[in-house]
Amino acid sequence: MELLNTHRSIRKYKNTDVDEAVLRQILESGCRASNTGNMQVYSIVVTRSAAFKEKLAPCHFNQPMVKNAPVVLTFCADFNRFNQWCKARNAQPGYNNFLSFQTAAVDAIIAAQNVCIAAEAKGLGICYLGTTLYTADKIIDILHLPKGVVPITTLTLGYPDEHPPQTDRLPLDAIIHQETYTDYTPAHIDQWYHIKENLPENRKFVAENNKETLAQVFTDVRYTKANNEAFSKVLLEVLKKQEML
Amino acid sequence: MELLNTHRSIRKYKNTDVDEAVLRQILESGCRASNTGNMQVYSIVVTRSAAFKEKLAPCHFNQPMVKNAPVVLTFCADFNRFNQWCKARNAQPGYNNFLSFQTAAVDAIIAAQNVCIAAEAKGLGICYLGTTLYTADKIIDILHLPKGVVPITTLTLGYPDEHPPQTDRLPLDAIIHQETYTDYTPAHIDQWYHIKENLPENRKFVAENNKETLAQVFTDVRYTKANNEAFSKVLLEVLKKQEML
Numbered sequence: 001m002e003l004l005n006t007h008r009s010i011r012k013y014k015n016t017d018v019d020e021a022v023l024r025q026i027l028e029s030g031c032r033a034s035n036t037g038n039m040q041v042y043s044i045v046v047t048r049s050a051a052f053k054e055k056l057a058p059c060h061f062n063q064p065m066v067k068n069a070p071v072v073l074t075f076c077a078d079f080n081r082f083n084q085w086c087k088a089r090n091a092q093p094g095y096n097n098f099l100s101f102q103t104a105a106v107d108a109i110i111a112a113q114n115v116c117i118a119a120e121a122k123g124l125g126i127c128y129l130g131t132t133l134y135t136a137d138k139i140i141d142i143l144h145l146p147k148g149v150v151p152i153t154t155l156t157l158g159y160p161d162e163h164p165p166q167t168d169r170l171p172l173d174a175i176i177h178q179e180t181y182t183d184y185t186p187a188h189i190d191q192w193y194h195i196k197e198n199l200p201e202n203r204k205f206v207a208e209n210n211k212e213t214l215a216q217v218f219t220d221v222r223y224t225k226a227n228n229e230a231f232s233k234v235l236l237e238v239l240k241k242q243e244m245l
Numbered sequence: 246m247e248l249l250n251t252h253r254s255i256r257k258y259k260n261t262d263v264d265e266a267v268l269r270q271i272l273e274s275g276c277r278a279s280n281t282g283n284m285q286v287y288s289i290v291v292t293r294s295a296a297f298k299e300k301l302a303p304c305h306f307n308q309p310m311v312k313n314a315p316v317v318l319t320f321c322a323d324f325n326r327f328n329q330w331c332k333a334r335n336a337q338p339g340y341n342n343f344l345s346f347q348t349a350a351v352d353a354i355i356a357a358q359n360v361c362i363a364a365e366a367k368g369l370g371i372c373y374l375g376t377t378l379y380t381a382d383k384i385i386d387i388l389h390l391p392k393g394v395v396p397i398t399t400l401t402l403g404y405p406d407e408h409p410p411q412t413d414r415l416p417l418d419a420i421i422h423q424e425t426y427t428d429y430t431p432a433h434i435d436q437w438y439h440i441k442e443n444l445p446e447n448r449k450f451v452a453e454n455n456k457e458t459l460a461q462v463f464t465d466v467r468y469t470k471a472n473n474e475a476f477s478k479v480l481l482e483v484l485k486k487q488e489m490l
Contacts, residue, residue: 001366004274004359028417029249033358034373037467038412045422052424076426081419082463084429085438089460094470099477102350102378106398109351110373113278113358114249121246128355130281133347144425153351167283172273174326177290179297180389181321184329193330215334218327222282225339232344 003120008166010125011065013158018070022122023157030115035107041079041100042108044115045143045151047072055142059135060154065127069156074132074139075112077104079244080148101150101244108152115155125160128153134231136238147243168196248365253411255370256310258403263315267367268402275360280352286324286345287353289360290388290396292317300387304380305399310372314401319377319384320357322349324489325393346395346489353397360400370405373398379476381483392488413441 027044035041047053048071056074057066066072079095086093094100116126132139132154139151174192184192196202197214209217219225239245272289280286292298293316301319302311311317324340331338339345361371377384377399384396419437429437441447442459454462464470484490 001270001274001363004277004363004366007277007279009279024417025246027421029246031414031417031420032249032252032411034252034254034361034371036373036375037463038414039463039468040415040420043420043422043426045424045426047424049424081429081434081437084431085434086460086464088431088434089458091458091460091464092470093464094473095468097473097477099378099473099480100468102480103375105347105350106354106375106378109354110358113355114362116279117359117362118246118249121249126279128279128281130348130351133344133351142425143422146426146428149426166277169276169283170285172269172276175276175285175288176272177288177388179290179292179294180387181288181290181391181394183391184326186329186333189326189330189333192326213334213336215331215336218282218284219331219336219338223284223340223345225337228339228342228344232342235347236343 003117007120008164009127010158010160010162011127012160012162013065013069013125014161016070016159018124018157023071026115026118026122029118030111033110033114035110036103039082040107041077041082041104042111043076043078043081043149044111045074045076047074052142056139059138059142060129060131063129063131065156066129069158071157073115073155073157074143074151075108075153075155076145077101077108077150077152077244078148079104080146083148096243098239098245101239105150105152112153112155119157123159124157127156129156133235137234140238140242150238150242150244168199170196248362252365253409254372255403255405255407256372257405257407258310258314258370259406261315261404263369263402268316271360271363271367274363275356278355278359280355281348284327285352286322286327286349287356288321288323288326288394289356290319290321292319297387301384304383304387305374305376308374308376310401311374314403316402318360318400318402319388319396320353320398320400321390322346322353322395322397322489323393324349325391328393341488343484343490346484350395350397357398357400364402368404369402372401374401378480382479385483385487395483395487395489413444415441
């Protein structure tokens with residue numbers, strides 16, 4: 001619990017490599033996670049070389065942790081291995097569809113989060129890169145992902161060279177619903193977002209971006225409709241190209 | 246690491262309730278997990294009542310743990326709360342698209358896996374129900390999920406009343422790829438699946454199902470093409486109906 005409760009994303013890493021045996025322990029523990037029907041329909045591509053970090057960096061909008069982290073892990077939904085197995089065993093796979101993609105994506109993320117916990121238990125720090133979904137087409141080319149394989153998320157991993165403050169979270173009662181979903185009224189919204197909106201760092205964030213509200217920083221700057229729609233188009237094309245839609 | 250390495254899914258629970266304070270601690274720890282841009286675009290619906298377990302059971306193909314577990318948690322991708330916040334703060338949300346759905350689904354699963362670890366740290370057992378994606382349309386009706394909200398996975402939670410053996414996992418080298426993806430040859434497939442195929446429980450499984458190979462149990466019985474395609478259609482319709490595609 002202590003480990004979970006003190007989690008923060010780490011974006012600055014020491015210039016210390018992650019021992020191969022330690023990495024294997026972390027990945028082994030990660031792969032003990034629950035998965036669908038014990039099919040394990042995911043793969044993890046390990047990037048340690050400067051050459052491949054260099055190639056991946058633009059896919060993650062050149063966030064510096066990609067090049068600075070000793071290890072970069074790309075978690076992929078992967079029905080390719082399972083399909084190959086089926087074909088080699090006189091079985092006809094029927095996994096080139098959206099449900100199978102989503103199932104494999106769930107498996108990949110469960111494994112990723114287990115890897116995070118294992119890494120933190122070993123004194124490492126991690127950061128998720130949500131950009132993986134935005135540039136899946138380019139990552140597929142760089143990592144040579146065959147049909148049936150789609151990158152879902154990326155983790156950077158290394159020994160922390162910073163101790164950032166924990167970021168805020170919404171009150172638990174904003175996230176949970178008892179028995180059925182209770183939709184939010186404007187009064188609820190005020191109640192649940194009040195603390196977040198009044199944090200000094202968030203007020204500063206609004207001012208720096210010349211916006212009226214924190215929500216506008218998200219809609220107008222960080223996660224815009226135009227970008228979301230463009231990335232959606234690419235991602236749907238990726239699913240078709242990888243034969244998962 | 247010990248906790249991760251000894252994980253097994255628990256399907257039989259003691260007739261002991263989960264204290265509300267313990268559940269809140271677990272959910273609080275779960276929600277400390279990484280999430281996209283600290284938007285926390287997920288919600289958790291808590292089911293404790295017999296009436297709602299009864300309603301949800303058929304959505305999970307009447308697997309007995311739904312009714313027997315003291316707590317059932319449905320993790321949902323949720324842009325509704327965020328959209329409501331944006332609208333209340335003079336910001337125009339642009340999150341009714343596939344990229345935003347996938348982002349929110351990732352957040353929901355990361356939180357779910359963190360909740361699993363927290364629950365296991367408190368001595369509870371968990372089981373994921375992959376059926377959530379198959380019957381999302383029905384779960385939306387039962388839990389009254391508004392537009393912008395899609396159920397992604399479900400956990401049953403309770404004190405273990407069984408200690409099942411750990412299920413096998415593929416060797417780590419079957420799952421990881423160094424620098425780029427190395428596609429599988431028939432020799433690799435034999436190498437990585439050999440142990441799994443020769444486990445007594447899997448040989449028994451093949452015999453019970455009157456199949457030639459373990460792969461056929463998956464393709465012909467457990468996860469058939471016809472079912473996957475039917476569920477894919479429902480899930481894509483759900484995304485459209487919930488305005489996430």
